[in-house]
Amino acid sequence: MSSPEPAEAGSRAYGRLTIDTAALVANWRSCGARAPRAECGAVVKANAYGIGIENAVPALAEAGCRTFFTAQLAEAVKARGLDARASIYVLNGLLPGAGDVYAAHDLRPVLGSLDEIREWSAFCAASGWRGGAALHVDTGMARLGLRLEAAEALLAEGSLFEPCLLISHLACADTPAHPLNGRQIAAFHAVRGLFPGVPASLCNSSGLFLPDDLGFDLTRPGIALYGGNPTPDKPNPMAPVVTVEARVIAVRAVQPGESVGYGATWVSRSPARLAIVGVGYADGYLRAGSSSDDYDSALAYAGGRYCPIAGRISMDLTTIDISALPEGTIARGDWIELAGPHLPIDEVARRSGTVCYEILTSLGSRYHRIVPPGGESR
Numbered sequence: 174m175s176s177p178e179p180a181e182a183g184s185r186a187y188g189r190l191t192i193d194t195a196a197l198v199a200n201w202r203s204c205g206a207r208a209p210r211a212e213c214g215a216v217v218k219a220n221a222y223g224i225g226i227e228n229a230v231p232a233l234a235e236a237g238c239r240t241f242f243t244a245q246l247a248e249a250v251k252a253r254g255l256d257a258r259a260s261i262y263v264l265n266g267l268l269p270g271a272g273d274v275y276a277a278h279d280l281r282p283v284l285g286s287l288d289e290i291r292e293w294s295a296f297c298a299a300s301g302w303r304g305g306a307a308l309h310v311d312t313g314m315a316r317l318g319l320r321l322e323a324a325e326a327l328l329a330e331g332s333l334f335e336p337c338l339l340i341s342h343l344a345c346a347d348t349p350a351h352p353l354n355g356r357q358i359a360a361f362h363a364v365r366g367l368f369p370g371v372p373a374s375l376c377n378s379s380g381l382f383l384p385d386d387l388g389f390d391l392t393r394p395g396i397a398l399y400g401g402n403p404t405p406d407k408p409n410p411m412a413p414v415v416t417v418e419a420r421v422i423a424v425r426a427v428q429p430g431e432s433v434g435y436g437a438t439w440v441s442r443s444p445a446r447l448a449i450v451g452v453g454y455a456d457g458y459l460r461a462g463s464s465s466d467d468y469d470s471a472l473a474y475a476g477g478r479y480c481p482i483a484g485r486i487s488m489d490l491t492t493i494d495i496s497a498l499p500e501g502t503i504a505r506g507d508w509i510e511l512a513g514p515h516l517p518i519d520e521v522a523r524r525s526g527t528v529c530y531e532i533l534t535s536l537g538s539r540y541h542r543i544v545p546p547g548g549e550s551r
């Protein structure tokens with residue numbers, strides 16, 4: 174994956190991603206400004222939300238980010254290869270029997286069960302490793318993390334395990350009025366009381382935009398760094414990071430009554446012109462964005478206008494209705510925007526019945542990835 178791409182890769186590609194690391198850094202800085210007394214970390218799980226961990230980690234580290242969160246151990250090993258000094262946490266915890274891998278790469282598991290704590294403590298006692306681990310306490314997500322009572326029991330039994338960071342995760346931070354937010358925040362304050370002096374971290378991206386100051390010692394923004402809207406009911410305060418473009422393979426005309434694509438779900442009502450682009454659901458351009466006679470879904474931005482998808486998105490191809498553009502505007506070989514400055518990822522997600530997280534993390538491996546230089550200057 175890290176081998177240099179041949180110079181002609183761009184000219185051979187049917188899809189390309191442009192990754193604006195200057196916007197990534199600007200987003201990280203503006204997340205940091207929302208909790209000025211806390212350290213601002215960065216969540217780089219799932220290949221840095223699709224943009225490439227090798228693009229995200231060096232740019233953020235250069236900007237001053239000192240703490241990264243991954244989901245999986247292999248991602249953390251990769252992040253360590255990109256930054257020798259940062260604190261790197263593995264949110265999915267301790268993979269059974271893998272203590273030596275965490276130690277070898279100086280990685281910190283986020284422990285979320287008594288089993289994990291016992292295994293980690295035994296590993297540290299046997300190996301002498303003192304690299305630290307975080308403790309995840311569940312305050313209401315009921316996914317990972319020790320329940321409050323279990324944390325109390327752990328302390329009562331005199332456990333020697335001392336976390337270097339205490340975390341919990343908000344389930345409804347993107348819905349400020351949700352009553353679970355208040356309950357989780359109160360529970361987190363209670364948990365902190367059990368671990369005096371241990372640095373604490375609660376906020377994901379949306380948590381930074383809740384009315385209370387929830388920065389604590391360290392924040393964990395993810396989606397906001399990559400341009401997703403952390404305030405779904407309000408305009409997006411973040412800058413777009415990713416532009417997705419598809420190459421036109423063919424332009425063709427259809428007559429009224431002709432159908433387009435699998436299932437013949439879209440039938441032309443008038444003489445129409447179509448652009449066929451070489452990106453499909455195998456590239457993560459979700460099939461749920463297909464359109465039919467009955468409903469409109471995803472849009473493309475071509476020739477300065479928004480053009481609807483015609484019919485089903487297929488594996489390697491998508492058909493775009495460019496009838497609204499003057500003839501000759503779009504030609505074979507042209508690039509058409511599927512997401513980016515004119516088509517925010519949140520809007521693409523809405524039209525495909527999903528969230529921008531899934532749009533970004535689905536971006537496939539066939540795209541030619543372009544990272545313009547100068548990401549650290551902004």
Ligand SMILES: *Cc1c(COP(=O)(O)O)cnc(C)c1O
Nearest residue numbers: 216342377378379393394395396
């Ligand atoms: C994914 C994740 C985050 C980041 O969430 P965003 O909504 O992308 O900001 C923070 N903390 C934990 C535990 C996570 O799993």
